[in-house]
Amino acid sequence: MLACIFTLVYASSARAQITDATQVFDRGTQALHQGAYSEAITIFGKADSLGFESPGLYYNRAVAFYRLDQIGQSIRYLRRARALDGDDPRIQHSLSIVSARIEDKYSELPAPIWKRLQRIAVESIGVNTMIALGVGFYLAMIFLIIMRIRRASEGPWQRRLKYFCTLNAFLFLFGGFSSSVWPAYPDESVVVTAELLVREQPDSDASISDRIHEGLVVSLLTRVGDWVLIQLPNGAQGWITGDGLGAI
Amino acid sequence: MKSLSFSASSEALLGLGLALVLFATGEVAAQEVKVSASISDSTIGTEEALMYTITIEGVTTGATQMPTAPEGDGLELLKSSPNTQSSVSILNGAVTQSFSYSWTYRPEREGTARLGSTTVRVGNKAYRTNEITVHVVPQSERPKRRVQSSQRRFDPFSSLFRAPSPETTPEIRRVRENDIFIRAIPNRTKVVQNEQVIIEYQLFFREGIQLRQSRLTDSWDAEGFWREELEVETRPIPEIVVENGLRYNKIILKRAAVFPTYVGNLSVDPLRIESEALLPSLSNDPFQLLFSMRNRFQPVKLVSPSIRVESSPLPDPAPDSFSGAVGTYEFSTRIDRTSILVGESIQFTVTISGAGNLATLDAPGFSPPAAFELYEPRVSLNLNRNGRMLSGTKSFTYVLVARTNGNFEIPPVEFTSYNPRSKKYVSNRSDPVTVTVTGTATTPASVVATTNGLPVDDVAAPFSQAGDWTRLNPVPYHTMAWPYAALIFPLLILGFVFGIQRYQNKLAGDITFARNRRAHPLAKKNLKKALVLMKKAETIHFFAELERAILGFIGDRLNVSERGLTRNQLDDSLRRADVPESLRTGLKELLNICDRGRFAPGEIGSGKLESAYEDASALIVALGASLDGNS
Structure with a gap:
């Protein structure tokens, strides 16, 4: 009873917050259509305090930044939108358009095969769906086993269905939980300032190994004080100060 | 005033000869006072005379005082009073007058001779001329002059009707290095990369020299430089200048701006010109001058010195917005x-x-x-x-x-x-x-859309719907409890169902187990019935039910048919089941009471019913415990 009350209160509270977030989205989109890009960005930012996110919110925010010629921020929010809805062709298209304006052209270090498979699964299904499917197949498997216990015998189709559910339950639960523990995309950030100096050591006097520019997506490996060890798309590593990075 | 047509370009240089013929004796126009001293030649023979001339330009009549001849070192002044000459020129409406004073000197010895400076007063201002050095060489090293006998009368027509003889033909004077030359003047030779350098090519030729058919013999090149030609006067007026005591006409041939595109020592090629020069004749015969003019033109090749420019790199660090522009902008x-x-x-x-x-x-x-x-x-x-x-x-x-x-x-x-x-x-x-x-932010016509409606060169239009809302920064699934609960709870259900099924299977397949499991409930049921009968004071039925409860319990627990057993057989069965003697004795006594109650109820008091019921209940519990402990 208490759990039901708690669930009802929680659900109604979340519904109210989603309504507020939708209103924020609508106002920001209206400002975007009117060309008030800075205002639109400010309005979209209010959704952060509500604690909700959506692909449309991030996408429109990215468009506003793009119109203000802030390529780094635009890529940041387009990547967030893609993480929420990787199938939307508008997000994919816009990301390719904005990415074409990145000054740095690095060859991409190929990811391991299992990582690529994981990314395909995560982008096409999503972690939530994977876990939901896994739990569903798991319950079906349990049900079929109970049926087997109660009836003492099972037909061939029942047996095949049980194996099918068992296999899928294992695959989806393993995929979902492993993607939760080890995300498909590591801790990535995008360069949001015009240029960042990559140094060989976390020291402002250390020699400069590279210069990276706005829009480049880098992987964060370690933090030491204000310094961040990053990995470039080509696998090279170096230290930068974290001021010019925007977390994806 | 005569006109001069002259161009710095190669095509214009072809007309240089003709133009210079017209201007070989031209005067110089000058607005400011200009005083210069010159000599007729920087090298003379021991038997030749030297003409020293002071020229004052840009003055009016009466403004100048007659200067005095300078002292000579190794040169003797023949006559102290100078030959004077004045000229007037009009250029672009401006009238310029010049005066010249000439003295004749004779060398006293071979070697280097000098003419000292002298002072020229123009109005209230005094001008000082430069000292001039003259080289006196043996007369044999000088070109021969026509031998003109003082006894022979001058015949102006002799050259027309008489073949020339070695004695009467003057040696043609060759063009010397200092008669015509080109000077290349850069405005600077040490620059930074891409800095502008102006190079001016000036043609100097002695007064009286005529040039014709002048042309560039080679393309002027400046490798390592970006070149831009600058305009020079297309109709130049030769400027008379004095260089090393000699009077020259000076014309600017070419002016170019060059920009070094590399760092290092770079060189600009010389400017090369071929021309034909006519020097003033040494003969006084006017007819010979007239008819031998063509033969006296000499081919000359003029080469300017090459120019070396040292180009240094631009200083570091250059600002990010610097793209190589050097100059004043x-x-x-x-x-x-x-x-x-x-x-x-x-x-x-x-x-x-x-x-x-x-x-x-x-x-x-x-x-x-x-x-x-x-x-x-x-x-x-x-x-x-x-x-x-x-x-x-x-x-x-x-x-x-x-x-x-x-x-x-x-x-x-x-x-x-x-x-x-x-x-x-x-x-x-x-x-x-x-x-x-x-205005309305519509897709411009120039933007081409793809087949799926997305613009080719722009981002897609904003979303009109937010899409599915999710929690920001969701807690990872592996740190939440419900996924584990969702997995464990069905497993518990499965285990429970499995246990139930197994229990049921055992009840169905094992009679001993089933009777054993049924013993207690059945006994309790019978005791309950007995209690009801006790309350109704139905003594016979009470004791019968009590006996059924005890014997039924024992039969179920020992899996024997209790109804066919004698009391001794029952006792033996209990003894084999290791039931203690005290319990067996108690059981016998209770069964005796039950028999008496059933068959002689009058002997049983009402208080005996309750004590029998309690004894039976205690006995069933004690027997159950004893049998459980043994099993």
Whole structure:
């Protein structure tokens, strides 16, 4: 009873917050259509305090930044939108358009095969769906086993269905939980300032190994004080100060 | 005043000879007072005379005083009173008068002789001439003059009707190095990369020399330089200058601006000219002068010295906005309007003017907001080649087409150049401009859409729906409890069902187990019935039910048919089941009481019913415990 009350209160509270977030989205989109890009960005930012996110919110925010010629921020929010809805062709298209304006052209270090498979699964299904499917197949498997216990015998189709559910339950639960523990995309950030100096050591006097520019997506490996060890798309590593990075 | 047609270009140089013929004896126009001293030749024979001339230009009659002849060292003045000459020239409406005073000297010995300086007074101002050095050589080293006997009368027609003889033919004087030469004058030889260097080529030729059929013999090259030709006077008037005591006509042949494109020691090729020169004749025969003019033109090849320029690199660090512009520049931007409709265009012009290599100047970095479609700039270059430096204006006009409405800031444009004079980088930055775009933000016609409706060169339109809302920064599933609960709870159910099924299977398949499990409940049921009968005071039925409860319990627990057993067999069964003696004795006593109650109820008091019931209940519990402990 208490759990039901708690669930009802929680659900109604979340519904109210989603309504507020939708209103924020609508106002920001209206400002975007009117060309008030800075205002639109400010309005979209209010959704952060509500604690909700959506692909449309991030996408429109990215468009506003793009119109203000802030390529780094635009890529940041387009990547967030893609993480929420990787199938939307508008997000994919816009990301390719904005990415074409990145000054740095690095060859991409190929990811391991299992990582690529994981990314395909995560982008096409999503972690939530994977876990939901896994739990569903798991319950079906349990049900079929109970049926087997109660009836003492099972037909061939029942047996095949049980194996099918068992296999899928294992695959989806393993995929979902492993993607939760080890995300498909590591801790990535995008360069949001015009240029960042990559140094060989976390020291402002250390020699400069590279210069990276706005829009480049880098992987964060370690933090030491204000310094961040990053990995470039080509696998090279170096230290930068974290001021010019925007977390994806 | 005679005119001169002269061009610095190679084509114009072909007419140089003709033009110079006309001007071989031309006077110099000058507005300011100019005093110069010159001699007829810097090298003379021991038997030749030397003419020393002081020329005063730019004065009016009576303003000058007659100068005195300078003292000679190794030269003897033949006559102290000078020959005077005056001339008037009119150039562009300006009248210039010049006076010249000439004295004749004779060498006293071979070797180096000198003529000292002298003072010339023009009005209240005194001018001092330079000292001049003369080389006196043996007469045999000098060209022969026509032998003219003092006894023979001068016959002006002799050269027409008599074949020339060695005695009567003067030796043709060859053109010497200092008679005609080209001087190449750079304005500087140590520069930084891409700094402007002006090179001027000046032609010097002695007074009286005529040139014809002049032409460039080779293409003038300056490898490692960007070259720009500067205009020189197309109709030059030779300027009379004195060089090393000799009077020359000077003409500017060529002026060029060069910009070193590399760092290091670079050289500019010499300027080469071929021409034919006619020197003043040593003969006094007018007919010989007239008819032998063509034969006396000598081919001459003139070569200017090459120029070496040391180009050094630009200082580090250069600002980011520096793109190689070196010189003195001014920078400005202009926008044609600041309020437009969607789809209309604005023109944003960046103008750079000044002295430097404008031709190779790149457009400064310009990144308008993405709301504008940016086209390649239209470049306009206007060079001023008339001055002594190459200067001009270069403008870059950008056309921006508004794609959507709103207020946009055209960002500042920064242009940085290196000023070689101040040796500093100079950065100019324009002010940002706000452009207001109104109208409906529709997709412009120029934007081509793909088959799925997405624009080819722009991001897709904003979303009208937010999509599925999810919690920001969701807690990872592996740190939440419910997924584990969702997995464990069905397992518990499965285990429970499995247990139930197994229990049921055992009850169905194992009679001993089933009777054993049923013993207690059945006994309790029978006791309950007995209790009801006790309350109704039905003694016989009470004891029968009590006996059934006890014996049924024992039969179920020992899996025997209790009804067919005698009391001794029952006791044996209990003894084999290791039931203690005390319990068996108690059981016997209770069964005896039950028998008496059933068959002689009158002997049983009402209090005996309750004690029998309690004894039976205690006995069943004790027997159960004993049998459980043994099993």
